[in-house]
Amino acid sequence: MAIKSYIGKRAKATKGSSENIKVSDYMSTNLTTFRPEQTVLEVMNTFIKKKISGGPVVNEKNELVGIISEGDCMKQISTSRYHNHPMQDAKVEDHMVKEVETIDGEMNVFDAADKFLNAKRRRFPIVREGKLVGLISQKDVLKAALELKGNTWK
Incomplete structure (x- = not known):
């Protein structure tokens, strides 16, 4: 007995479909x-x-x-107390993470979700031509998913 498939041809991705949603559509730019x-x-x-x-x-x-985070500040609080150093002298450049992983603004937002999971980060900066243009957070990815909740994600 032959099995017939009733799955039709996939339509091309349209603006707003999950295949076409870019990080740049959801990144924050007012940073x-x-x-x-x-x-x-x-x-x-x-x-x-x-x-x-x-x-x-x-x-x-x-x-x-x-990038500087609450965690970086917490380390400074702990260190300054332990070594009895005044915190008012602590500069960002001495406590920030200098090796920053960025994300491409053209990346699909669901691929970005996977990158968040693998990298265990809360936010990724987006850089274009050497300049900071935006930041995407895990919350931004959640917003994208909620907007698509009625669509299939494949």
């Missing part, structure tokens, strides 16, 4: 950024005031030079 010469205390105050947990560090040319 809170930090400078290497800022103090860790300034960063901590900004985190609390803006209710964020981290952010990119850029130089005067808006080139990404690092």
Whole structure:
């Protein structure tokens, strides 16, 4: 007995379909950024005031030079207390992560979700022509998934 398949030809991806949703469609572009010469205390105050947990560090040319997070600040708090060093002198450039993994703005948002899982990161910066242009967070990927909840994701 022959089995017939009733699956039709797949339509081409249209704007808004899951195959076509890019990271750049969901990335944040109005970013809170930090400078290497800022103090860790300034960063901590900004985190609390803006209710964020981290952010990119850029130089005067808006080139990404690092990322600083709550965890980096926590390390500074612990170290300064242990060694009895004043925190007001601690600079971002001495406590930020300098080797930053970025993500391509053209990447499919669901491929980005997989990258989040494998890298165990909360956010990825997007750089174009050497300049910081955006940031995508895990929450941004969740927003994309909610907008597509009625569609199939294959």
